[in-house]
Amino acid sequence: MIKIHGVILSPFVRKVIAIAKIKKLPYENVAVFPATKTPEFLAVSPLGKIPALEDGSLSVSDSSAICEYLDDKYPEIATRPVSSEDRAKARWFEEYGDTKLTELCVAGIYFERFVKKSFGKGDADEEKVANTIEKLLPPQQDYLESVLPAEGFLFGGICTADISIVGPFISASYVGYTPDKDQHPKLTAYIERVKSHEAVAEVLKAEGDLLKKLA
Ligand SMILES: N[C@@H](CCC(=O)N[C@@H](CS)C(=O)NCC(=O)O)C(=O)O
Structure with missing residues (x-):
């Protein structure tokens, strides 16, 4: 059975677990917390980052590398679009969600309000949170509003890019932020x-x- 290392509260771990579930793959989740740098974990994830995947003799780290591998190896339920053009667009949306939206929603909001408190890393920087919500996020949300479908998912069936776009907003929602429905x-x-x-x-x-346990 495949092993997915990492705690589910990381947006990148959530992404891999969601893809495994969408593909109906049985998996074992090994609850590794961020910044675990034990020799055993570094053997699976060279930078000590979560998530990491083990499948037989294969160890691979990075959520995008893992999700692409899972779709190559277990294609029965596809989690990427088919055409080269759509795949190019899907890669863009995945990268955009994993970098820009994660920087804003996760580092700018969720980390400040949840991770800092839960892991004894000091008080939330509410000025940073306000700047993220009021100045940095709106242009990105305007962009998303212009490219997202009015119905369904980005490329028909749900795919990795959908998870990467929505994941950061899920994290921010845990600490009281959701985009404005009217705007x-x-x-x-x-x-x-x-x-x-x-x-x-x-x-x-x-x-x-898990959130309830940590809160
Ligand atoms: N690009 C990587 C990012 C993974 C990542 O940054 N994971 C964080 C947790 S959300 C981590 O393990 N941080 C600990 C560290 O950097 O040492 C991916 O998509 O998997």
């Missing part, structure tokens, strides 16, 4: 659609249970 109706509805997908909803249920 960004398409984005808001899209986030809810991805969250309501059966496999994603299961992941969020498990996350909610």
Whole structure:
């Protein structure tokens, strides 16, 4: 059975677990916390980052590398679009979610309000949070509003890019931030659609249970 290392509250771990669930792959989740630098974990994840995957003799780190591998190896339920053009766009959305949206929603909001408190890293920098919400996020949300579909997912069936776009907003929602429905109706509805997908909803249920324990 494949092993997914990492705690589910990391958006990158959430992404890999959601893809495993969407693909209906049995997996074991090994609860490794961020910044674990034991020799055993470094053997699986050379930078000591979560997530990491083990599948037989293969060890691979980085959520995008892992999700691409899972789709190559277990293609029955596809989690990438088919055409080269759509794949290029899907890679862009995945990268954009994993970098820009993660920088804003996760580092700029969730880390400040949740991770700092829960892991004894000091008080939230509310000035940074306000600047993120009021100045830095709106242009990105305007962009998303212009490119997201009014119905369904980015490329038909739910795919990795959908998870990468919505994941950072899920993290921010745990600490009280959600986009404004009137200003960004398409984005808001899209986030809810991805969250309501059966496999994603299961992941969020498990996350909610862990959050309660850590709070
Ligand atoms: N690009 C990587 C990023 C992974 C990452 O930054 N993980 C964080 C947790 S959210 C981590 O393990 N941080 C600990 C560290 O950097 O030592 C991916 O997509 O998997």
